[in-house]
Amino acid sequence: GAGVSQSPSNKVTEKGKDVELRCDPISGHTALYWYRQSLGQGLEFLIYFQGNSAPDKSGLPSDRFSAERTGGSVSTLTIQRTQQEDSAVYLCASSPQGGYSTGELFFGEGSRLTVL
Amino acid sequence: QKEVEQNSGPLSVPEGAIASLNCTYSDRVSQSFFWYRQYSGKSPELIMSIYSNGDKEDGRFTAQLNKASQYVSLLIRDSQPSDSATYLCAVYGGATNKLIFGTGTLLAVQP
16 A cells, blocks of 8 residues: 555454554565554554564563554554553554664554553 | 654644654664654554664655664654654664654644
């Protein structure tokens, strides 16, 4: 597609359930990023992929969070045993460069997660 | 101290006025600086980048960088109601080697 595609756009789940969020980056973009944005907060970095490897996963808040990327394309962010504090908009972004140096990240529309 | 700080606003300006958005950062060795615009319910989009001290102009937008003061700003001339959005400052480089975003400033341009 023309832009970064994320699904689902909205997800409501019960505390303790697992969720998977999907990101399909712009074709040919080698770098992929996950951020989350809570109400009134900035974008919180979660993890960065270069190809299929994750050189920087320092932002994952706990071991309940994991992410993978396959084929240098689609990425999945998995949150196990969701907690209410996980409620946020999860944003995926991609860039054609191998790092942040250009600062030009192309964001998807986000997946809004609500944990009841 | 937050790595990238912005006043959350809202900053309210009348149509046609100059809107001035400010950002400070804590890591002195940061290299690159960016302004993203985020409309309500939408994803951020890059509008300006600046890498060296001074001013950089692009249409109605001017980014200003002062590395000695660890300060970056965005001026929007002839503000329009369509400029109403949250403006996110982002800083790259330094010890973290990642793009760090501020919490954003909400700009409201009154017709």
